[in-house]
Amino acid sequence: MTRKHRRLLIVLACGAGLSTATALALGAFRSTIVFFMTPADIAEQHPPVGRTIRLGGMVEAGSLRRTTEDGQPVATFKVTDGRDAIDVSYTGILPDLFREGQGVVAMGELRPDHVFVADEVLAKHDEKYMPKDVAEALKKRGYWRHGQESQPVDLSAAPTETSAR
Numbered sequence: 001m002t003r004k005h006r007r008l009l010i011v012l013a014c015g016a017g018l019s020t021a022t023a024l025a026l027g028a029f030r031s032t033i034v035f036f037m038t039p040a041d042i043a044e045q046h047p048p049v050g051r052t053i054r055l056g057g058m059v060e061a062g063s064l065r066r067t068t069e070d071g072q073p074v075a076t077f078k079v080t081d082g083r084d085a086i087d088v089s090y091t092g093i094l095p096d097l098f099r100e101g102q103g104v105v106a107m108g109e110l111r112p113d114h115v116f117v118a119d120e121v122l123a124k125h126d127e128k129y130m131p132k133d134v135a136e137a138l139k140k141r142g143y144w145r146h147g148q149e150s151q152p153v154d155l156s157a158a159p160t161e162t163s164a165r
Contacts, residue, residue: 034052034053035047036053036054036105037054037055038055038056038057038081038137039057039083039084039085039086040083042084042110043084047110049109049111049112052107052108053107053108054105055079055086055105055106055107055108056079056103056133056137057079057080057103058103058138059077059079059099059101059104060079060080060085060100062100063077063085063100064076065077074090075089076088076090079106086115087114087115088106088116090106090108092121095121095123096123097123098123103123104121104122106122
């Protein structure tokens with residue numbers, strides 16, 4: 001075997017090793033990636049049941065219900081983006097800043113009965129903060145009230161999908 005052939009074999013072996021490592025790394029990322037979705041995205045795309053996703057939007061006014069199951073506090077509420085709404089169930093203590101009409105991001109999975117079971121609920125942390133993904137989704141749909149981030153958004157007064165275009 002000549003020197004050129006050995007070099008070519010080494011380069012091909014390194015390329016095959018790098019390709020294998022890349023495929024394994026991407027496969028590992030695929031199973032741990034968490035996608036951000038709004039209620040309208042979930043209605044349109046129908047994510048697979050059991051897939052972990054982040055659901056963002058506004059807590060619908062009047063939808064919060066608190067109960068106790070097996071000694072654990074359970075909160076059920078609706079998250080809306082002004083177009084669609086998703087029922088959310090969360091077992092645990094909600095953040096102190098959690099309120100109806102405020103922005104929220106919940107991480108969990110969708111059950112077959114279309115109830116989102118949250119493992120984690122995040123609320124805005126100060127008067128001017130809105131989660132970036134939620135703000136962008138609301139701006140895209142025309143529901144963002146610029147300069148009034150500290151006030152709850154009344155989605156019933158928001159423009160409809162046809163008038164926002």
